[in-house]
Amino acid sequence: MIDLRFDRVSKRYLIPHEAENHGSSHPWMRKLRSLWRTPREFWAVREVSFEVKRGEALGIIGHNGAGKSTILKLLASITAPSAGEITINGRAAALIEVGSGFHPELTGRENVYLSGSILGMPRNEIGQKIESIIDFAEIREFIDIPVKRYSSGMYVRLGFAIAAHLEPEILLLDEVLAVGDMAFQRKCLDRVRALRQAGRTIVFISHDLNAVEALCDRVLLMQRGEVIADGPPGEVIGQYKALSTKGTTSPFSGIGPVREWRDLDVRGDRVVRLRRVRVCGEDGATMSAVDIRHPVGIEIT
C-alpha cells in the first residue's frame, strides 16, 4: 500500500524584483514598476516523482538548497505545489520545529493544549495524554509556570514530548532531532524507532548521515530540485559523499585518504624519503571519511 505519492511535482518560488535604483526616478515609481515586472522564477523542486510504501522510512539527503525542506513543506501542506499531484493516505504530522505554537505567557500545561491542537491532536486526546507528556518532558515541577520562564532545554523537551505523543500515521521530520543534549537526542531517536516498529510511515530529512543510515530503509538524494539517486541508505549516502568531495574547491580537492609517491618525483633526500601518507582508523584500515567520535591515525611512511 502506498502512503505518499509525488507525481511529477514541481514547486516554483517567485522572487520579486527589488526596487532597483535607476538613477533619478522617485522611490515610489520604482516600487510601482517592481509590481508590474514579472518576478524571477526559482524552481525549488522540479518534476519530482516518488512513492513511499506504508511502514517505510524514507530519508532525504542533499546539500543546502537542494529542495529537501520544500518537499517536506509540500507533504505537510504548508505550501501548495505549482504543478503535479501529491497523494497522501493517512493522518500526517510534520515536525519542522519543536515547540511550534508555544505562547510565552501561557503555562506549560496550557501550551500542551495549544500546541497539541495546532499539531492536530483532538482535545480529549490531549486530556488523556497530558500526564504522560509531562513525564516524558521531565518538567513536572514547572508545568504550571509560563513557558517564558523555561530554560531552552525545558522548552525543547516539552515541545518534543508533545510531538512524540502525536501518533501520526505518517511522520514528517525535518532536522528537529538536532536539538537538545545527546541523551535527549537519543531519546528522540528511540521514539522515532518505536513509531517505525509500529508500522508508521516516516519521512526524515537530515544532514546527520549516521542518523539517516540508522533509521531509514530507503534514501533519496536531491540536487538542485531533482532526485538524482534513490535506493538503499548505504549506497545513496556513498554517492552523496562522493558528490560532496567532488564539488569542493578546497586546496585538498582530488586528494583521497591515501597518497603515494613513486621513486622519481619523491620529496626528500637520501636520508629521509616520503613514500606514502595515509589516514586510518583504530583498526589500521584506510578511511575515506573521518568520524570525529572515533580515534583517527595518520600514517607517514
Add this chain to the structure above:
Amino acid sequence: MPPDTSIVYTPRSEASQSIRVIRPASLSLTDLAGHVQSLTRHAGLIYTLSEHRIRVRYKQSMLGVTWAIVQPVALMAMYTMIFSFVAHIQTNGIPYPIFVFTGLVPWTYFSTALTAGTSALVSHSNLITKVYFPREILPLTYVIVGLFDFLIASSLLAGLILISRVPVNANILYVLPVIAIMTMFVIAMVLILSATQVRFRDVGLGMPLLLQIWMFATPIVYPLSAVAKLPRPLGWLYRVNPMVGMIENFRRTVLQGMAPDFAILCAPMVVTTVLLPVAYLYFKRVESTAADVI
C-alpha cells in the same frame, strides 16, 4: 536519562485509509464545500485558539475582562461631552450617553475584530511556515474574541437600558439576525484583508485611518435622520456602506423597540452574501502560497 517505556504506539491497521490529494491551487466554487468541511474538522483548534487569545489578553493585565468595556465606555464619555455640550445632536428624546453607547458597542466589536483579524496571518508567520491547519482559523479566532467582548459590553448595555427605563419589547430579538449578518460581514472583511496583508503590509498600516473614517460614515455618534439631506453622490455612497444598516437597525430594535428597517438592511445582506464566498475563495487562493511570501 533512563530509557522510557511510557508511550506504546499501537500498530497501524492495514485497512485505515483517508486519501488526500494536493494539487496546485485553483479557484472554483466547488472547492468551497471541501474547505468548509475541513474547517469543521478543526473545530477543536478554533475553540482552543480563541480561548487562548482571551486568556493571554488578560493574563498580565490588572483589569482583566473589564478591558472589554473600557473602550466603549471611554468613547461614550468623550462623545457625550462633545455632542451634548459642544455640538447639540437631536436623538429623539433618548439620553445621549445611551444613544451613543448603543452604537459604540456593535461598532467596537466590528472595529476590534477587523483590526486584530487583519494582522492575524502576518502576526503568526512563525506558525504559518511550520505547521499546517486551515489558515482562516487565525482571523476567525479574532472575530470570536471580538464577539466575546461584545457579549460583555452588551451586558453593560442591558444594565444601562434597565436603569434608564428605556421601554423594551420583543423586537429586541431582531438584534440576533443583525449581529449574525455583521459577524458574516466582518469575517468576509478579515479574510480579504488578512490575505492581502500577507503581500502588502499597507493594509495594516492604513487600518486605523480607514476605521476612523468608516466610523464617522456610520450613524454612531449621530442618528441616521441627521444625514437625510446629504448631497447626491455622498448620499448614495453613504447608503452603500453596509455598516449603516446594521448599526442603525441594532439601535432601532434595542432602543426604540421597532422592527428593523429592511430597506436599509438590504445593502449589508446583499453585500455579505456575495462577499463571503468570494472572500473565502480568495483567502484560500492566497493561503496556498502564503508560507512562501509571508
